[in-house]
Amino acid sequence: MAELLQFTITGISVGMVYALIALGFALIWKSSSVANLALGQIVLVSSWFTYSMLVQAELPLWLAFPLVIVFALFLGWVIERFALRPLIAQPILSLITVTLGIGYFIEGVITFIWPWSVDALPRLFPKEVIHIGQAVVSQEYLWVVVICLVIFVLLTLFFRYHRMGIAMRATADDQLAVQACGIPVTRVFSTSWMFACVVAAIGGILISSISGITHGLVETGLKSFSVVILGGLDSFLGAIVAGPIIGLLESLGGGYLTPFTWAGVKDIIPFVVIIIVMVIKPYGLFGEVRIERI
Amino acid sequence: MSLPCGTRNYTYGEDMAIVRTRTHWVLLFAFLIALFLAPLYFNDYWLGVGNLIGITLIAAIGLNILVGYCGQLSIGHAGFIAVGAYTAAILTNRFELPFLVGLISAGLVAGVIGIIFGLPSVRVKGFYLAITTIAAQFIIIWVINHWGITGGFLGIKVPYASIGPIVFRSESSQFYLIFVIAAICIFLAKNLARTKVGRAFIAIRDNDLAAEVMGINLLYYKLLAFFIGCFLAGIAGALLAHWIGFMNAEQFSFTESILYIGMIIIGGLGTSLGPIFGVVFIRVLQQVLTIELVPFLEKTFTALPAGFATGVTPMLFGLVIVLFLILEPRGLAHRWALFKAAYRLWPFSY
Numbered sequence: 001m002a003e004l005l006q007f008t009i010t011g012i013s014v015g016m017v018y019a020l021i022a023l024g025f026a027l028i029w030k031s032s033s034v035a036n037l038a039l040g041q042i043v044l045v046s047s048w049f050t051y052s053m054l055v056q057a058e059l060p061l062w063l064a065f066p067l068v069i070v071f072a073l074f075l076g077w078v079i080e081r082f083a084l085r086p087l088i089a090q091p092i093l094s095l096i097t098v099t100l101g102i103g104y105f106i107e108g109v110i111t112f113i114w115p116w117s118v119d120a121l122p123r124l125f126p127k128e129v130i131h132i133g134q135a136v137v138s139q140e141y142l143w144v145v146v147i148c149l150v151i152f153v154l155l156t157l158f159f160r161y162h163r164m165g166i167a168m169r170a171t172a173d174d175q176l177a178v179q180a181c182g183i184p185v186t187r188v189f190s191t192s193w194m195f196a197c198v199v200a201a202i203g204g205i206l207i208s209s210i211s212g213i214t215h216g217l218v219e220t221g222l223k224s225f226s227v228v229i230l231g232g233l234d235s236f237l238g239a240i241v242a243g244p245i246i247g248l249l250e251s252l253g254g255g256y257l258t259p260f261t262w263a264g265v266k267d268i269i270p271f272v273v274i275i276i277v278m279v280i281k282p283y284g285l286f287g288e289v290r291i292e293r294i
Numbered sequence: 295m296s297l298p299c300g301t302r303n304y305t306y307g308e309d310m311a312i313v314r315t316r317t318h319w320v321l322l323f324a325f326l327i328a329l330f331l332a333p334l335y336f337n338d339y340w341l342g343v344g345n346l347i348g349i350t351l352i353a354a355i356g357l358n359i360l361v362g363y364c365g366q367l368s369i370g371h372a373g374f375i376a377v378g379a380y381t382a383a384i385l386t387n388r389f390e391l392p393f394l395v396g397l398i399s400a401g402l403v404a405g406v407i408g409i410i411f412g413l414p415s416v417r418v419k420g421f422y423l424a425i426t427t428i429a430a431q432f433i434i435i436w437v438i439n440h441w442g443i444t445g446g447f448l449g450i451k452v453p454y455a456s457i458g459p460i461v462f463r464s465e466s467s468q469f470y471l472i473f474v475i476a477a478i479c480i481f482l483a484k485n486l487a488r489t490k491v492g493r494a495f496i497a498i499r500d501n502d503l504a505a506e507v508m509g510i511n512l513l514y515y516k517l518l519a520f521f522i523g524c525f526l527a528g529i530a531g532a533l534l535a536h537w538i539g540f541m542n543a544e545q546f547s548f549t550e551s552i553l554y555i556g557m558i559i560i561g562g563l564g565t566s567l568g569p570i571f572g573v574v575f576i577r578v579l580q581q582v583l584t585i586e587l588v589p590f591l592e593k594t595f596t597a598l599p600a601g602f603a604t605g606v607t608p609m610l611f612g613l614v615i616v617l618f619l620i621l622e623p624r625g626l627a628h629r630w631a632l633f634k635a636a637y638r639l640w641p642f643s644y
Contacts, residue, residue: 035421037369037428086620092420093367097559098619100369100552105612107549108605115601222432222548225425233421262440271429278414278426292503 002134007255008248009132013141015227015247016148018270020203021220022227022239023155024196030172030234031192034084034095038103039200040221045106046072046201047121047208047217048114054122061124068205069198076197080190088189107218120212121205144206151202152240155195159236168192172234219267223250226270229277232287242285246270298638312484329473333466341465347577348472349533354557354569355483356526361555362564363487364519365499366415367424370431371554374524376546377434378404378531380444383452383541388443393455393536400532401525407434408524415516419502431551438543449542452535462536472533479526484566486522495519499564549608556615562625571626576611583607 021043028036036042049071053064083098111117125140159165171178171188179185200221207220227246231238246269254266283289298317303309313319333341357371368374378400385396411430415423438444455462455471462468486492494515497505506512535541553576561572588603622629 029421035424037424083616083620090619090623093361093365093563094559094619094623096367096369096421096424097555098616100555101612101615101619103612104549104552104556104608104615108607108609108612110605112599112601112605112609115599115604219432222428225428229422229425264436264440268433268436271432274425274429275411275414275433278418278422282414282418282422 002136003255004252005133005135006137007251009135009137009141011248011251012244013144013247014207014251015244016145017203017207017243018220018224018227018246019239019243020148020151020206021200021224022231022243023152023236024199024203025224025228026231026234026236026239027168027192027196027199029228031168032084032171032189033092035092035099036196037096037099037222038079038106039224040218041103041106041110042072042075042197042200043204043207043221044213044215044217045075045110046197047204047213048110050201050205050208051114051119051121051213055119068201072197072201073194076194077190079197080193084189084193085186088186103218118212118214121209124205124209140210144210147202147206151199152236155199156236164188164191223270226273226277228284229274230284232284234288235284235286238284238286246273249273310488330470333469338465341469343577343581345465345468345472345537347573348469348476349530349537350554350557350577351476351569351573352472352479352533353527353530354554354561354573355479356523356530357554358558358561358563358565358569359483359486359495359526360519360523362558362562362568363492363499364495364516364523365419365502366412366516366519367420368427368520368523369424369551369555370411370427370429370434371523371527372546372548372550373427373431373434374404374408374527375531375534375550376438376543377407377524378528379535379541379546380438380450380531381528382532383450383535384443386453386536387450392457394457397455397529397532400535401528404528404531405521405525408520408527409517412517412520412524415520416513428548428551431548435543435546438546444543445541447543449540452539452541454539455533455536468537472537475529475533479529480566480570487566491515491518496564552615553611556611556618559615559623560618560625562627565625565627567630568625568627571630575626579610579614580607583610 021039024042025036025039028034046068050064050068053059053067054061057064059067079102083102084095087094087098123140125143127139129136129138130142131137159169167178167183167188168191170181170183171185175185178188203224204217208217223246224243227239227242230246231240231242250266250269253269257265277284297303298315301315308314313322332344336344353371353375357368360366360368381403382396382400385391385399386393407430411426414426418426439446444450455468460467462471487496494505494510497508497510498512498515498519502512534545538545557572557576558569559572560575561570562568584603584607588606592598592603618625
């Protein structure tokens with residue numbers, strides 16, 4: 001029983017981080033229909049940047065975090081301005097491939113600057129464990145859940161009440177109409193990229209403060225696509241609901257299935273989920289089913 | 295339009311001919327003879343590069359049929375190549391079957407796996423399909439790493455390719471084997487694009503809904519595209535396995551899949567020459583970069599950071615892919631066509 005509780009809490013908190021990263025994906029997809037496959041690399045590079053600020057430059061937390069946020073904003077702006085802007089209205093194949101190219105490039109930059117490829121972030125959260133019933137849960141998991149929830153709420157409020165948020169939703173709905181209304185579509189695009197990078201960076205910091213910075217973070221980014229797929233590509237609610245589901249499946253599956261299958265089954269559960277969702281319900285739980293006309 | 299000045303097509307046969315004029319024939323044979331004699335004037339190292347190019351070419355042709363002609367985005371091509379490589383490796387090593395049996399079954403097994411992972415393509419496209427194939431890549435590699443018969447992380451040894459008494463042991467003998475198969479693949483791919491099947495693929499790429507309305511069976515043709523693309527990937531994988539002689543799942547990483555997509559984009563999607571240009575460009579760049587340029591730079595500038603050697607290649611390839619997409623989305627094949635047109639009309643370019 002304690003084991004189950006343990007798996008559940010771990011699963012939900014890891015799933016929350018997936019959901020956060022997935023949110024970064026949905027942000028871009030909603031406003032500009034670009035599928036950002038470089039998400040994993042963005043997560044990784046922001047974690048390394050945090051590492052540089054905290055460990056190599058030995059900055060205090062209150063200075064390092066704003067710097068990381070600025071870095072993520074800048075990263076999003078650069079990617080949008082120099083790689084995606086020239087490709088507006090290109091076929092989806094080019095849009096997907098260009099993000100793959102960006103991801104590849106970022107990966108090169110990472111090995112260039114941080115060649116040792118594995119390291120640990122200093123602990124950001126108190127170390128003491130909490131006892132819930134019989135389960136022993138380390139406090140950082142709970143912190144992760146809380147931070148993720150706060151960001152969800154902030155983003156939801158932003159999209160509901162802020163001018164830019166409303167403009168983003170409008171752009172997602174109909175780009176031409178938005179342009180006719182005088183909303184600068186390109187600025188909406190670059191804002192959505194900047195937001196997405198910040199969200200991904202926060203997700204990266206949270207996950208690497210728990211399990212260290214490794215190249216596996218790229219895979220974490222790819223795994224968060226299962227969240228996007230399960231929740232529906234254009235749905236924030238979907239991401240928030242599907243994140244914990246994927247996290248739970250991963251941690252419960254990893255906990256209970258490993259004796260029956262080969263080791264490391266945990267790592268491919270999100271990918272299996274992708275295939276299953278694709279076959280059964282390709283537009284996800286909350287995704288909008290696109291009706292096409294010729 | 296693309297004919298030399300003064301050449302006209304009078305019969306249907308002339309219109310359909312791939313090699314149209316006598317000069318074309320002469321050039322083609324000169325090229326083939328030059329290729330045939332390549333082992334005479336290249337050393338083993340460059341022959342090895344040539345072999346890698348040939349193998350990559352076969353896989354890239356498959357990917358080009360799937361992505362360039364049929365428009366079904368697949369970012370898991372290295373996974374399907376791995377399926378072929380391991381099928382050939384297991385059949386020839388564990389069951390000691392002849393090379394040809396291994397080669398053909400490698401293609402078939404990879405094709406069938408391709409159909410399985412291509413099934414969602416019937417309902418989804420674009421990004422959804424891309425994600426499915428990424429998932430396929432990771433699932434395939436996981437299975438290879440954990441299934442006992444594949445040798446897992448330890449890898450598996452593969453004997454030399456052999457047909458009857460002939461054993462393809464040296465680089466030059468493998469060169470002939472690989473390039474004969476590659477030439478057949480190029481020829482078949484070129485022709486496939488002009489048949490009913492190829493036209494159906496192109497119709498599906500341009501608008502699958504319209505294609506369905508016109509009476510094209512989407513399920514059949516999309517899965518056929520997956521089968522052909524992955525069949526060729528499997529053949530390439532089998533050749534790769536016999537060429538390297540040792541298989542390990544690390545050779546089929548996700549970045550390799552990205553590189554394949556990069557190759558056909560750099561070459562030019564949906565053209566028969568595209569994969570050739572793209573593969574030669576990327577593989578030669580890779581060799582020059584990792585073998586020649588990086589050690590040279592490291593020797594000259596001692597102050598380079600430690601990550602330079604491993605980091606510069608992905609950085610450059612990523613940059614090349616992005617720049618090609620922005621500056622020349624139709625790829626090198628388009629540049630080549632422009633050059634040919636300019637050359638034919640020179641000096642009267644109007």
